[in-house]
Amino acid sequence: MSSPDRRTFIASALALGAPAVHALGANECLNIGLIGSGNRGRTISTECVKAGHNIVAVADVAKFRHDFIIGELAKVRGPKPAIYDDYRELLDHKGLDAVIIATPDHHHKEQLLAAMAAGKHAYCEKPLSHSIEQGKEMVTAVRKAKKIVQVGNQRHSGEHWARCKDVIQSGDFGDLVWVKVWDCRNWLKRDPFAPPKTFDEAQQKGVNWEAFLGTAKKVSFDPVRYWAWRWYWDYAGGLLTDIGAHQLDIVQWLGGVEMPKSVTANGGTYHFKHWETPDVVHGVWDYGKFTATFAVEFINGYDGVGATFYGTKQTLQCDADPGGMIRLYDTIDKFSSTMKPKAEWKVENETPLHVRNWLSAVKDNKDPSSPIELGHRVITAAHLANVAYRTGKKVVWDAAKEQIVSG
CATH class of the missing domain: 3.30.360.10 (Dihydrodipicolinate Reductase; domain 2)
Structure with a gap:
């Protein structure tokens, strides 16, 4: 896990702004980390592999999802990724160029800001933010970091x-x-968001519930909240x-x-x-x-x-x-x-188009089709x-x- 010194660095980097990015070579593969390996994380990450890039690391608070995503990436002949329980450890993965953020909405701000401070490009799944104020902070952080961020408004x-x-x-x-x-x-x-029958006691014990809650109010573990988080304020x-x-x-x-x-x-x-x-x-x-x-x-x-x-x-x-x-x-x-x-x-089908647009934008050092300001305006x-x-x-x-x- 990241040390306190790393967290201090993150805050400082956001204040000062990261170095400007440079365009990558036309044939250069990106090394990408996946934060959150549910359905959308699986879809976006496998599209990256189909486009010729590597998913080198995955972080998820639920252990049962680790084997699932390894298997899904193997189906598209992707390399076996390193597995982390904490996204902050993933951001330290050697040679990482970019991250996909496909976690519940209330984690997006913290994870995007950390990715910007770590100097990584990002694909942040929609909805961009959990509140209007969070969205403002995210816009500022992305522009200070000068990184390429695609918001998942794939239309x-x-x-x-x-x-x-x-x-x-x-x-x-x-x-x-x-x-x-x-x-x-x-x-x-x-x-589709009802707890499946396979979500047994063993899988439930493998969920780091405290990490799932993050900054949200503390409540006892609830399988329905875990699977159907979209419908809870x-x-x-x-x-x-x-x-x-x-x-x-x-x-x-x-x-x-x-x-x-x-x-x-x-x-x-x-x-x-x-x-x-x-x-x-x-x-x-x-x-x-x-x-x-x-x-x-x-x-x-x-x-x-x-x-x-x-x-x-x-x-x-x-x-x-x-x-x-x-x-x-x-x-x-x-x-x-x-x-x-x-x-x-x-x-x-817009998702493959949107993922490839992001990958091209990163390599060409230009804004993607749904940059941070657009994502913020829509979700506002x-x-x-x-x-x-x-x-x-x-x-x-x-x-x-x-x-x-x-x-």
Whole structure:
């Protein structure tokens, strides 16, 4: 584990700023460490190996995950990584160039700041932060360290969305007046974050619960909290931040705006009674030029995942799942089955694109498609909706001062 002297160095490095990075050779492989080896950590790390880079070290607070990730990396012919219980030890791994941070949200700030102080590039999974204030600190630390950081808003690496932006910003589309985004899933048949039957006493004893809690309030070990941490306020922001990181990204990016003027939200916990955060929630964001609405629930999957952009001349309908179709209609009339789209194109799997964009950005010493400021702006919009939901008030945001002025 890192010594007290190392922690002093981390604080000093953040204050002074790390040396500027230099571009790597075109054929040079990156040595990458993985912090958090759950599903997203597995997905991102194996994509790095497929792209020709090495996962040389893994840190996770749960011992049962160690063998799992070694096996997953072996499937894509990656080298066997060194295993650490503490991410701070991983940051000392010799020859390490970069890290993937795929831990619960409440750990992101501490781990990203430590990575910056250690001089490592980073891929930080979404949602970037656990609060607006944390996000501000993270932006400052990344820019002082002068390292390449990709935030896991993978929609931003999809060329299909870039094409949507061109359409919406064209004169043919007219003025954008409303964006409707949604994510609806049927988790009644299977909850992927319910503790699995294999999570027996031996596996539970192998979880360093104190390390999992980190700076969160101290509570007794709870298998449900461990697996379903996304739905507890101590560790995350629920559906509004977990899914809003994607849906609000396309709202702001395609709509050509950076931050909302105000936000309202309501909903509740209607089915999954163990959730603290709402399992059905709707938000409304006023961007001045247009309004955006976001509906999300994991009880009934009938509507799937999608977005509709409403202009004064045209309408853009998007099925946002990989393989789904995006269709541009040259009309603002009520839809009928006889309507033919003016143009249509397919949604690609964005995660591999996003990982490769980060790897290229590190090697070329340039900002990736979702740099730290963008990730902060997107998740700030989601955090504001959580404030509105929890207070029951309309929240008014001063983007210049980065503060709530009412609500």
